Amino acid sequence: MSATTLSLGRPSPIAAIPGFRLTLGITLAWLGGVVLIPLAALALRPWELGLGGVLAVLADARVLAALQLSFGAAAMAALLDLPLGLLLAWVIVRLRFPGRSALDAALDLPFALPTAVAGIALTALTAPNGWLGAPLEAMFGWKIAFTQAGIVFALMFTGLPFIVRTVEPVLRDMARDAEEAAATLGASRMQTLGRVVLPALLPALLTGFSLAFARSVGEYGSVIFIAGNLPMLTEIAPLLIVVKLEQFDYAGAAVVGMAMLLLSFALLFGINQVQQLLRRGRA
Amino acid sequence: MTVEVQGIVRRFGATAALEGVSLSVREGEFIALLGPSGSGKTTLLRILAGLEGTDAGVVRVGGRDLTGVPARERGIGMVFQNYALFRHMTVFDNIAFGLRVRAQKPHHSEIATRVRRLLELVQVPELETRYPEQCSGGQRQRVALARALAIEPRLLLLDEPFSALDALVRKDVRRWLRGLHDGLGITSVLVTHDQEEAMELADRIAVMERGRIVQFDTAETLLRAPATAFVAGFVGEAARLPCTVRGGVAHFDPLPMTPLRAALPDGPATAFVRPHDIVARSGDGAAKVRLVRQEDQAPNRLVVQAGDVVLDATSGPGEVFARGQACRLTLRGGHVFSAAGGSTRAQPLAAAMAS
Numbered sequence: 001m002s003a004t005t006l007s008l009g010r011p012s013p014i015a016a017i018p019g020f021r022l023t024l025g026i027t028l029a030w031l032g033g034v035v036l037i038p039l040a041a042l043a044l045r046p047w048e049l050g051l052g053g054v055l056a057v058l059a060d061a062r063v064l065a066a067l068q069l070s071f072g073a074a075a076m077a078a079l080l081d082l083p084l085g086l087l088l089a090w091v092i093v094r095l096r097f098p099g100r101s102a103l104d105a106a107l108d109l110p111f112a113l114p115t116a117v118a119g120i121a122l123t124a125l126t127a128p129n130g131w132l133g134a135p136l137e138a139m140f141g142w143k144i145a146f147t148q149a150g151i152v153f154a155l156m157f158t159g160l161p162f163i164v165r166t167v168e169p170v171l172r173d174m175a176r177d178a179e180e181a182a183a184t185l186g187a188s189r190m191q192t193l194g195r196v197v198l199p200a201l202l203p204a205l206l207t208g209f210s211l212a213f214a215r216s217v218g219e220y221g222s223v224i225f226i227a228g229n230l231p232m233l234t235e236i237a238p239l240l241i242v243v244k245l246e247q248f249d250y251a252g253a254a255v256v257g258m259a260m261l262l263l264s265f266a267l268l269f270g271i272n273q274v275q276q277l278l279r280r281g282r283a
Numbered sequence: 284m285t286v287e288v289q290g291i292v293r294r295f296g297a298t299a300a301l302e303g304v305s306l307s308v309r310e311g312e313f314i315a316l317l318g319p320s321g322s323g324k325t326t327l328l329r330i331l332a333g334l335e336g337t338d339a340g341v342v343r344v345g346g347r348d349l350t351g352v353p354a355r356e357r358g359i360g361m362v363f364q365n366y367a368l369f370r371h372m373t374v375f376d377n378i379a380f381g382l383r384v385r386a387q388k389p390h391h392s393e394i395a396t397r398v399r400r401l402l403e404l405v406q407v408p409e410l411e412t413r414y415p416e417q418c419s420g421g422q423r424q425r426v427a428l429a430r431a432l433a434i435e436p437r438l439l440l441l442d443e444p445f446s447a448l449d450a451l452v453r454k455d456v457r458r459w460l461r462g463l464h465d466g467l468g469i470t471s472v473l474v475t476h477d478q479e480e481a482m483e484l485a486d487r488i489a490v491m492e493r494g495r496i497v498q499f500d501t502a503e504t505l506l507r508a509p510a511t512a513f514v515a516g517f518v519g520e521a522a523r524l525p526c527t528v529r530g531g532v533a534h535f536d537p538l539p540m541t542p543l544r545a546a547l548p549d550g551p552a553t554a555f556v557r558p559h560d561i562v563a564r565s566g567d568g569a570a571k572v573r574l575v576r577q578e579d580q581a582p583n584r585l586v587v588q589a590g591d592v593v594l595d596a597t598s599g600p601g602e603v604f605a606r607g608q609a610c611r612l613t614l615r616g617g618h619v620f621s622a623a624g625g626s627t628r629a630q631p632l633a634a635a636m637a638s
Contacts, residue, residue, distance in 0.1 A: 177367035180334050183354040184361045185381035185434055195384070199371045 042261065045254035057255040062231050063240065067259060070237035071267075073148060074216035077155035078163075078209050084156075085163025085208060086201070092164070093171045107165075110158050115221030122154050123226040146228030151236065154222045159212030166208035167201060174200055203278050210271040217264055284345035284437040284470050285310050286331070291340030293326055300326040302494040304340070311468045313461070314499075315481035318491030319517070324474045327491075328440050331472065333357045344438055360436030360469075364443045366427035368415040374426050375411045378402065381434040401429040404463070421452045428460075432467075439471040445480060457483055478518055490514050508628070512620040515555035522561065522594040524554045526619065533619050533629060538590050539569035540612045543629035545619040554629065556617035558595035563587055565602055568611030572604045587612065 046054050057063060092104050110118065126133040126144035136142045144150045178200070182192040198205075220238040227234040235243075237260055244253035286308035293301040301323045308314050316324035329335035331342060333354035342349045349357060369377050378398045382389055389397070402408045405425035415423055424444060431439060444460075445453045461484050464471055475481050481488045482502040489499040490513075498510040502518075509515035516523055524540070526533040533545040533554055540561075543554065563572065563585055573593065574586040583598040589612055596612065598604055613631070620626040 175365070175367065177363045177365065178369055180332075180354070181361070181363055181367040181430075182369075182380070182384075183334065184332055184357075184359060185384065185430065186355045186358070187380070187384040188355060191384045195380070196369055200369075202371075 039261070042254055042257050046251055046258055048251045049255070053251070054255050057252050058259060062235070063237075063256055063259075065232045066235050066237040066240040066256070067263070069148065069151070069235070070217055070260070071263060073151045073155055073236070074159075074213050074219075077152045077159050077216050078213040080152070081156050081159050081163050081212050082205060082209060085160055085212075086167055086205065088160075089164045089167040089171050093168060107161050110161050115158065115219065116225070118157060119154060119222035119225035122157060122222065123150075126150060126153060126226065145226050146230075146234065148234055150226040150228070151223055151234060154226045155216040155219055158219055158222050159216050162211040162215060163205070163208035166211060167204045170201055170204040203275055206271060206275055206278070210268055214264060214268060217260065285343075286438060286470060286472070287341075287343040287346075288327070288331075289341045289343075291327065291330060291342070292338045293323075293330065293335065294338050299494050301330075301337075304491075304494070304496055306489055306496060306499060308470060308472065311470055313464050313471045313473070313484060313486050315473045315475055315485035315488045316491055317475055317478055317481040317488050317518070319476060321493075322491040323494040324476075324491045325442060328361075328442055328472060328474045331438070332359055332361045332440055334361075358434060358436055359438045359440060360431030360434055361440040362424070362427045362431050362442065362444045364446060366415075366423045366447075368423060368427060368430070370415055372414075373411070374402070374407075374413050374415070374418070377415065377426060378430045378433050380430065397433065398429075401433055404432070405429045406459075420448050421456055424448065424456060428463075432469075436469065439469045441471065441473045443474055443476070445475075445477075453480075460484065488518075490518060492517075509555070509618055509626075512553055512555070512626070515618045515620065519557060520595060521555040521557050521617075522592075524556060524592070524594075524617075526552050526554050528552050528619070528621060532632065535614075538592060540589065541614050542632060543614055543617060543619065544632050545629040546627050547619060547621040547625055548623055551622045552619050553622070554614075554617045554619045556614055558584065559597045560615040560617055561587075561594060561596035562599045562613045562615060563596045563602065563604065563610040564599040564613060565604065565608065566611050568609055570610050570612050572606060572608045572610055575604055575606060 046057075049057065088107060092100065092107075123145050124130050126136075128134065128137055128143065128145070130145070133144055136144060142149070144153055174197070178196055179192050182196045187195065218238060220236075220242075223236055224239055227236060227239070229235050229239055237256055241253045241256050244250075244256065286306070288304060288306040291301050291304040292299065304323070304327060306314075306327075316327060318324045326335060330337055331344075333349065333352060333356075337350070344357070344359070369380065372380070375398055378401055379394050382394045382397065388394075399408065399411070402411060405428055407422055407425050407429075410418055410422055410426065415426065418426065424447075428444075445456060448456060457480060464484075473481065473484055478488075485502070487499060487501055488505060489496045490505065491497065492511075492513045498505060498514045500508075500510075505514060505518045509518065515521055524535060524538065526535045526543075528534075528545055528547045528549055528551075530549070531544060531546050533543045533547075533552060535542065535554070545552070545554075563570070570587050570589040572585050573588050576584040576586065582600065582602075583604060585596045585598055585604060587594060587596045587610065599613075604610065614629075615631055617629050618626060619629045
């Protein structure tokens, strides 16, 4: 209806940022080349076995146990990391003490360390003769290394910084005056924490959880040393894929890969939906 | 409730935010803490709320010593500068918050009744189910006020509550708030750096300067008898003019202005003169009209230049000025503060009146 449209005889292409087609084209080409085409290969490969073959691979008790372990341990690790990550973020943002910046930097080490190095270190630490493993076994009879607990422990290590780093900026931006307002209204520290601070942090915590979870599901290097890799017991799905590849069972490996992909997507999609619900009413 | 503040000292590191502040507020009174930024007015308010500690001094509300009493046990309502509403809660939940965190929580139907009554009181019943971010600035302010009032506070504290509103809304909300105060009768303390706001809302104004209350009086007294040069300069519009006192007369040389009678010791002094006490008359004066304001009103408000000083003045009776016109300036009075200490309300000389 505008004068521009009428004089040109077609919709005016003027926008704040020019080159819509060019940028979208480059983006899609890149996304296709790096993400979509490899994933398409993964989606196509299993069908070499036929539908029956795919179902047979998925029904295999060893595959089911590995998938269950991978997703279960990842969820458990991310859940255990939540309070720990929140606490660390709180300490970094709210407290001032000598060595704070060193702690801040150290939190990123799980990002930087090759996961295999982390795996070997954690295994040495929690092995029955390790610094942590020996006293824990002596005192409580707990075994960490070469058990499912060890897998969760390794995944907690790699997942922790995701939670700290997503919560930290939100906590930093959170104005103190909401907490002060809660105090003037008669709320105790616990009530303020439960009713004002945590709900405000919930979306960030959920994002951190899904990042840590997604990372943990696919984690390989840090887990294989500490897990012991006993089929049906401590064999994670990514390792099972490698095992299948080594046996030249490419299609079978692709079936497990596809199952992980679909499960992960469904879970992350679900978490995103919850996020949407939480964000309702906020800008 | 009455508020009694005695000898409050608050230091942040080496700098003192409050240096021995005393203040006494009557039951149901609305007072303002007025001062430039950094004068300690917000610190004093936060000490009253219990959000800030003190290094010395006592705060009593309704006769009860509040030293060491945490904010949550004080029963003092506070409206924060940026309202500090809980963003993840609806307006209803925000207002209900103070009722729900009580040890003896009222029944939820009782809470609903009270929240709705408060929403009616602040005239925004339609906002009940909205989130703070879906409300305008003025609406948020009303919600913040309702939330503070929900705990039936003994004292209401307002920290620059109008600073986030645009000028037009601000005037409306101010008038409405004063009406609300008159209806409820809650003792209220307002912090502001806007003297117009303080004068319109408050019964008495405590003017603060660098951690001290320099004068605590009604707006009328502050204007008529400022206690210090700072008050004279900060409250009301006044031009600050350097002068010299010789034999009980303040001379403004080299500024082209008539002298004033000022019973002060000889020596340098500062005069604070309000625009309506600076009268411009046409003629061959050394001053020049730079701008004519409110041309449709008589007498005109003028901006004049005298020497290197630019000040607000008023046109003499029946005089009409144009931009750039020369004029003479006659002073009708002012407050003169001697550099040696002491001050007086200065009067025009009889000779100056006659001319």
